Amino acid sequence: DAGITQSPRHKVTETGTPVTLRCHQTENHRYMYWYRQDPGHGLRLIHYSYGVKDTDKGEVSDGYSVSRSKTEDFLLTLESATSSQTSVYFCAISASGYNEQFFGPGTRLTVL
């Protein structure tokens, strides 16, 4: 299995609070991604990174920010969580080439 972990695995928080999710990899892959999974929508890309300090927006980036200060860590921050951000969040990594992605175990976030 690709060495990719996410923390926390579960979180319950209240509307308006900041939340940070962490993705950590041991594969030294260049690309890292944050997705959210919602019923009827499949996987939707939030943000991605193509190198240290290099990030770009995905399909559903509003309300989210990311940072990548070192190769192995990609952080997703919800500055002020809303109930619409209740979801399961997946991190993925890929090397260059055909962009085959390896997924982390997911973080279930509930915003009350």
Added chain:
Amino acid sequence: ILNVEQSPQSLHVQEGDSTNFTCSFPSSNFYALHWYRWETAKSPEALFVMTLNGDEKKKGRISATLNTKEGYSYLYIKGSQPEDSATYLCAFGPSGNTPLVFGKGTRLSVIA
């Protein structure tokens, strides 16, 4: 916006039946087509990466074909088993440096 369509949305088959489903993607600017298997409460796992028109890939009872000229890929499962129950995702890659575009998946349920 690139669009990846999967059909059917869901499928119920009896154990031992063979089945297939479709992924449609833009036929221009093709780079790669990925298939993932996603079991409930787990993370998506890569099945195949397909890059050339006419490609056929096989892993056990699961196989896939690719037609880049007309923009579709088929996934086949021969002799379905209950453990094949999962959501099967396809993802289109327009280049090696841009994120994959995922379809919403086909949810397969195999009834014993």
